[in-house]
Amino acid sequence: VFKPLASDFFGYENLLSEPEKAALVALRAYLESDVRPIANGCWDRAEFPMQIVKPLAALGAYSFGWEETRPFENSAVFRGFVALEMARVDASVATFVGVQNGLAAGTISVCGSAEQRAEWLPRIASGEVIGAFGLTEPLSGSDAAQGLTTTATRDGDSWTLNGAKRWIGNATFSDITIIWAKDTADNQVKGFLVSRGTPGFTTTKIEGKISLRAVQNADIVLENVVVPERMRLQNANSFKDTARVLRLTRAEVSWAAVGNAIGAYDAAVAYAKSREQFGKPIGGHQLVQDLLVKSLGNITASLGMVVRVSQLLDEGTQRDEHSALTKAYTTSRMRETVAWCRELFGGNGVTLEYNVARHFADAEAIYSYEGTQEMNTLIVGRTITGQAAFV
Numbered sequence: 001v002f003k004p005l006a007s008d009f010f011g012y013e014n015l016l017s018e019p020e021k022a023a024l025v026a027l028r029a030y031l032e033s034d035v036r037p038i039a040n041g042c043w044d045r046a047e048f049p050m051q052i053v054k055p056l057a058a059l060g061a062y063s064f065g066w067e068e069t070r071p072f073e074n075s076a077v078f079r080g081f082v083a084l085e086m087a088r089v090d091a092s093v094a095t096f097v098g099v100q101n102g103l104a105a106g107t108i109s110v111c112g113s114a115e116q117r118a119e120w121l122p123r124i125a126s127g128e129v130i131g132a133f134g135l136t137e138p139l140s141g142s143d144a145a146q147g148l149t150t151t152a153t154r155d156g157d158s159w160t161l162n163g164a165k166r167w168i169g170n171a172t173f174s175d176i177t178i179i180w181a182k183d184t185a186d187n188q189v190k191g192f193l194v195s196r197g198t199p200g201f202t203t204t205k206i207e208g209k210i211s212l213r214a215v216q217n218a219d220i221v222l223e224n225v226v227v228p229e230r231m232r233l234q235n236a237n238s239f240k241d242t243a244r245v246l247r248l249t250r251a252e253v254s255w256a257a258v259g260n261a262i263g264a265y266d267a268a269v270a271y272a273k274s275r276e277q278f279g280k281p282i283g284g285h286q287l288v289q290d291l292l293v294k295s296l297g298n299i300t301a302s303l304g305m306v307v308r309v310s311q312l313l314d315e316g317t318q319r320d321e322h323s324a325l326t327k328a329y330t331t332s333r334m335r336e337t338v339a340w341c342r343e344l345f346g347g348n349g350v351t352l353e354y355n356v357a358r359h360f361a362d363a364e365a366i367y368s369y370e371g372t373q374e375m376n377t378l379i380v381g382r383t384i385t386g387q388a389a390f391v
């Protein structure tokens with residue numbers, strides 16, 4: 001039975017259709033029973049729980065968005081709530097799915113030929129194939145378009161890739177990794193599907209993260225990696241096509257940011273009602289109520305924004321600056337919110353056990369990936385003023 005979240009104060013979930021609500025109920029039940037109990041342990045050990053890959057596939061996590069695989073017609077608002085629901089429980093799991101479904105399947109859907117979509121999307125949807133998305137490099141992150149130095153050189157029916165990538169999520173175990181590289185003939189950025197085991201392709205796990213610790217991020221080296229032409233994404237002809245993917249995924253990351261904030265807020269509400277100081281629950285003190293109300297205000301405003309940006313996608317009018325503003329705004333509000341919620345726990349807020357510290361720490365990576373706050377601000381600033389201020 002569908003029960004709206006108390007933290008969805010204005011009832012945005014009422015926008016969902018009955019099949020969408022039913023799918024969300026099933027996902028929520030699985031996350032509570034199988035993911036929540038292991039989330040802190042996986043985070044602490046920096047391990048990804050591989051056992052959840054197939055059950056999440058069965059729940060539709062990698063298939064809802066794509067015509068080739070969706071189990072029923074659904075809205076972008078629904079797919080946003082799916083991301084929110086996952087991040088509410090564990091932002092590492094939401095990030096894994098964001099890479100598998102948003103960045104990997106999304107790129108193939110947006111930039112692949114009909115044959116490539118038919119070949120890969122069903123295999124990603126079933127969890128048989130795990131994907132990764134390699135754009136960032138050791139020396140280029142925000143400057144991914146101009147600063148990208150990985151090269152692709154065509155020789156007849158194949159391409160040779162050389163370069164390095166950094167931070168690539170899922171890439172320590174992915175079956176295919178999308179590598180963005182500059183064509184040495186026309187200097188345009190193109191996308192290639194590189195299979196694990198291809199000679200010259202190596203991945204090394206990045207250790208010691210303080211955020212999204214269960215996500216496996218990799219440094220990648222590409223040394224004379226040969227990829228056949230049929231593994232080049234046929235509709236990725238320049239960085240403009242990469243940006244089409246990022247527009248979609250930035251909106252989805254914004255939903256995950258709201259989910260991560262809600263995870264911290266829900267824990268804080270429960271704690272405010274149970275922890276007593278000065279002879280009553282701390283939730284009865286005015287300053288504690290202030291932290292909760294400011295948090296709920298941030299969450300409610302952010303929900304309004306992500307709902308609308310997803311409706312724009314369904315209406316066919318979503319632009320890059322829409323998702324850039326949404327990403328910059330919602331992740332900033334999330335960062336404030338998780339800090340207020342952590343504060344409400346006093347000392348207990350710095351241990352994993354109380355289920356707020358993980359949300360607090362995970363906010364940092366969400367704030368910086370898929371375009372930092374500054375980059376998304378500059379995208380919107382360019383729209384407002386007509387002047388690009390990147391360089």
Ligand code: FAD
Nearest residue numbers: 133134135136141142167168169365369370371372374390
């Ligand atoms: P830099 O670009 O070096 O920026 C450093 C600082 O300078 C930032 O504050 C930035 O905003 C600021 N800055 C830079 N230029 C300007 C300017 N012109 N004006 C004002 N400020 C500026 N990438 C992938 O390709 N695939 C992935 O799967 C992936 N997963 C990730 C997972 C995690 C956990 C993390 C942390 C990162 C991941 N990334 C991934 C990389 C991520 O997208 C980059 O970290 C991000 O784009 C920022 O790039 P950077 O780290 O190189 O920072």
